[in-house]
C-alpha cells in the first residue's frame with residue numbers, strides 16, 4: 001500500500017517546489033562529488049517513463065576543460081563554467097535495446113513472473129524499434145524531460161540550485177560530445193550552489209491555463 005504522508009512531509013515538498021528558481025550565478029568553489037551526483041541522478045531516474053523504458057541519458061560535464069568548450073556552444077552563458085557540473089539531459093532514440101534488461105530486472109526483483117517479463121520485453125522491443133522517427137523522438141524527449149524536472153527538484157531538496165537550458169547550439173553540441181544519431185540533446189542543466197539567488201518570476205493565473213472538460217473557444 002502507498003504509505004501515508006504526514007503534514008510535515010507535504011510542507012517540505014511544497015517548500016522544495018516553491019523555492020526552486022533558475023539560478024544563473026554559481027559559486028565556482030563548490031564541488032558536488034560524483035557520488036552525490038550519482039545519488040541525485042538515481043533519484044531523478046525514479047521518474048515515470050514510457051513502458052518504463054527510461055529513455056533518459058545523462059552526460060555529466062564536470063571537467064573544467066569540457067565546460068570551457070561548452071561555453072561558446074551554450075551562447076556564452078557563464079553558468080556552464082561556474083556551476084559545479086553541467087548535466088546534459090539526452091533522449092535515447094534506441095531505448096528499446098534495454099528492454100530485455102529492464103524486464104529481467106523486474107522478474108529478478110519478484111515484481112513480475114519471468115515468462116510474462118519475457119513477453120513484455122519482446123513486445124516492447126518490437127513496438128519501440130519500429131516506431132516512426134518523429135514518435136520515437138517525442139517519447140525520448142518526454143521521458144528525458146520528466147527526469148530533468150525531477151533532477152531539479154531533488155537538487156533543490158539537497159540544497160543545490162539548477163537552471164534548465166535550451167539555449168545552446170544542438171548541432172555543435174552533438175558534434176563536440178560525439179552523440180551520433182542515437183542521442184538527442186534535450187536540455188543542459190548546470191548544478192551547483194548559488195552565488196546569487198535566482199530572480200523571482202510570476203505565473204499566469206491558473207484559471208487562464210486550465211480548461212475543464214473542454215477547451216473553451218475564448219482562449
Ligand SMILES: Cc1cc2nc3c(=O)[nH]c(=O)nc-3n(C[C@H](O)[C@H](O)[C@H](O)COP(=O)(O)O)c2cc1C
Pocket residue numbers: 020021022023024077163164165166167168187198199200201
Ligand atoms: C526548455 C527551457 C529552456 C530554457 N533555456 C534557458 C536558457 O538557455 N538560459 C537560461 O538562463 N534560462 C533558461 N530557461 C529558464 C527559464 O528562463 C525559467 O525557467 C523561467 O523564466 C521561469 O523561471 P524559474 O525557473 O526561476 O521559475 C529555460 C527553461 C526551459 C524550461
